[in-house]
Amino acid sequence: MADLTATRNSGSGHDLFRVTYRLHCPATVAAALAEDIALEQSVEVPSHLISDEIIRRDFMGRVTGIVSTTEEIHLASIEYPAHLASGNLSQTLNLLFGNVSLKPGIQLIDIEFPESFLSEFSGPKLGISGLRAACNVWGRPLLATAIKPKGSSISELARIAGQFAEGGGDLVKDDHNLVDRHLADFQLRVEACQTAVSQHAKASKACLYFPNLSGTLHDLERQAAFCVELGIKGVLVAPMIAGLETIRHLADSFPLAILAHPTMSGSFLQSGQGISHALWLSTFMRLCGCDGTVFPNSGGRFTFTKEECLSIAAAARQPLGRLKDCFPAPAGGMSFHSLEGMAADYGPETIFLVGGGLLGYSNDLVESTGAFRTRIEELFPNSSPAVAAGMNGRASHVSACEIPVAASGSLGRISAISPLVATSSTESFEARILKFLPQFRWEGREVTVYKQATGLPFAHVDRMELIGKFGESTAFDIRYFEIAPGGHSSREKHFHTHVIIPIRGVGQLECQGATMVLETMDIAYVPPLAVHQLTNVSREPFGFLCIVDHDRDTPMAP
């Protein structure tokens, strides 16, 4: 065992998760339980059944120490090779806590992430200073509220949002249960609230409105796209319901700040098992790209202790690789009179999310908001306008217009759409016309050699990419192929479909065993997995437009 340890530590010391679990069990079984965890979470078979030395060395968890703090509480240190997480949060959770969640008395309380792992995550796009710049608020906590209750009319919700903005509030979010069955309803509500907030925000500073997104990734993308279109700067999401990797993908794909709601997080935070408050509500939220994390404030209607709340706030702000920090957003349990204590507890780098406290202060929401804002400014004298201007200048390099758009998969294409966003993909925002030229050529486009990674045989085929490979935001590509007399495309099949529109000469399509003649402006559809081939049996060139899905599989041999 000593040899293996030496090999791994010397060769790949940066590529381990160093994880601490708190075990609640009698001292006599702590070592065995720690060993169980290390195996259960990695290879999931008893150690004696692992004969392969490479698996033992590179795929198995390993207990590196156990420290007992009381007779019943023990801290077990376990290392896992970081590659077991496959660079995604779904598998990270599966690895570090998946099956262990099913065993009582085990708490995941600390993770030392290797840089190689953290560098794969974009993290929060704005972080604390970026969100400050978007509001133009410096040196004091942001004042935030939620619009509710569900069941209120759109105009009533918009009125609340507008009055909060008018009173000088900084950020108003949807209640997390404002979920619409249809996208159209979401659009109506969000547009009304955004309009109200924009109209009433002060000239000197913005009030941001964060709508609540819900559903599958497809739903979230459609909702997010609409928000971007409206100029909205951020959204509320529920990572524990949507899935952390889903939120990470959303954060990476859209120029939107992300505020995390803790709904469904609580069972992981019950005493004696689960995941520590700091890891679950801050560290994992930063990994999935959240710029702010909402949690129930101590003294409110939930039971988090002040110590637990402060641990969340600390983890939201502390270094985590190159990831930006994240605003802790304690919610609930705040009244006008408790602002002073909150200020002392949490300091300026905080979002004060106030609901009932505002409503209870007076019957006039504009007035209540103004009173809370003024009180917060008194408690943080450095937030005076003069200082704020200076702060703003300092932070000008992180203005809200600079929300970076991460490179990503299919949605990366849609992500590059906001005219508010500075991105290298500005090409996709330009109208363009490819003028048709003699000899079936187009301005600005060149013939490329037709070839395929598959190695399938073909003959005398020219190919020209027209649309889809030049930054356009299309779900499809348009290409022009030209087959010389006697030539043919490769005989192949694939999951994606083709639409073929001949524009020059006459050709022949073999598809699903049948052979058909194709003439100019015919439109041919080749279905999924149909074996097909195009041939030119004429004496003239045969040219056709071919339209395919942008995201598609690789052709296979028949």
Place this chain on the structure above:
Amino acid sequence: MADLTATRNSGSGHDLFRVTYRLHCPATVAAALAEDIALEQSVEVPSHLISDEIIRRDFMGRVTGIVSTTEEIHLASIEYPAHLASGNLSQTLNLLFGNVSLKPGIQLIDIEFPESFLSEFSGPKLGISGLRAACNVWGRPLLATAIKPKGSSISELARIAGQFAEGGGDLVKDDHNLVDRHLADFQLRVEACQTAVSQHAKASKACLYFPNLSGTLHDLERQAAFCVELGIKGVLVAPMIAGLETIRHLADSFPLAILAHPTMSGSFLQSGQGISHALWLSTFMRLCGCDGTVFPNSGGRFTFTKEECLSIAAAARQPLGRLKDCFPAPAGGMSFHSLEGMAADYGPETIFLVGGGLLGYSNDLVESTGAFRTRIEELFPNSSPAVAAGMNGRASHVSACEIPVAASGSLGRISAISPLVATSSTESFEARILKFLPQFRWEGREVTVYKQATGLPFAHVDRMELIGKFGESTAFDIRYFEIAPGGHSSREKHFHTHVIIPIRGVGQLECQGATMVLETMDIAYVPPLAVHQLTNVSREPFGFLCIVDHDRDTPMAP
């Protein structure tokens, strides 16, 4: 309050969730805690702040009773209007347990769903009898195993899968931590294992191989599409990590059986809070479309009691609206000698998921599998071949080829691709050619009136849908528009993009403030949110192909 109750119950008795929470608290606070839950989960504001009677009646949870079973344990009955769940599982969880998860001592133990809610869910596609038909196994539990450990070579994993099939096993799944970083690696592994299983399965009955899918919905879709292409019949997923609504969408979109793994479910199952085993691991799994649910067997290396295990099995099989049943799949803790007890406990409608027990029985996996299978057949004499044939006849109407494909959103289109699947959308599998006819018409396609829900003005425009609206599996639509002399399209903008290819006459495109002439075979790209309009200023018809994303937003006024 009496009036409101009467109104709601008489008018919409079927549209309520009737929910039972088990409260662990002193009797003196039980009523207040129940009231808290009802408000927290619905309107999330104190009752006295709700002045709107419609909100009180139609949006607020309502405590209907509290029964104390001991001094410290109380069953609270709460009703919520079912529309608050918005017909999706994300919001259902949010509504029934979201914020409550953050409070200790509260367990969600029973939900009576209204038919109107259940009818929105497709549930398991195969259910118990459908999965039996796919294996051709009747009257006895299915014998299943998992391939592992992670770190094994592909050929080693394929060897395990193949030997299990050769020995007469029914279902072999990936270990839940077999997660690949790249789709190509997933494809290599899955293809190797599927090939091994297919080669070694007996002529008389199939052995099914279920690969593990992981990641975002986009990842799951790509992995699932590959599985369908290979002829694979089902997959393993982790609903608590991926998100329940994500799994529901996957289940609805692909002709694949779904087996649920319980990773990350455990913190909800720890004593004194959370969600009951039966609801969490069976009812919610059926709602998201799972045909089987894996859970740790009592007596294994986890701590579920036999009672808890049997409650999961019962909930998997009991009526739930029109949803199909779901195989309970107890895992672990099984040896050759414990099969008899397992058989007595669980009965035939079960998947016995055996890992270490098989490996520990002998050094020859083929032999071990055969021994387990024979022993199971002995314990269930009705599973003899003769009877099995009769059972098979009886169940012929639920053969594996009948996996229904639910109507769904964007991926519903891709879902209709497997040639193995009988579906009403077979149209998408047929090659077709729309012959070009005189006067710019196409065979089988008709001119429709150009109109828009938006009410934006236009003049003299004909429209013909060519591709995309007739069951084709394309990510795009192709239309032909023709504008008569003097006519114009509506001036509009939208998030989606256009590609315009004139094929008749000459037209004019105004886009982003510039005006450009369009001639035959030019290719124009209109970017996102660009205000644009097409006009015919000539004396001849101006006709063009317009290619757009199939899933797209509604045009807006400039």
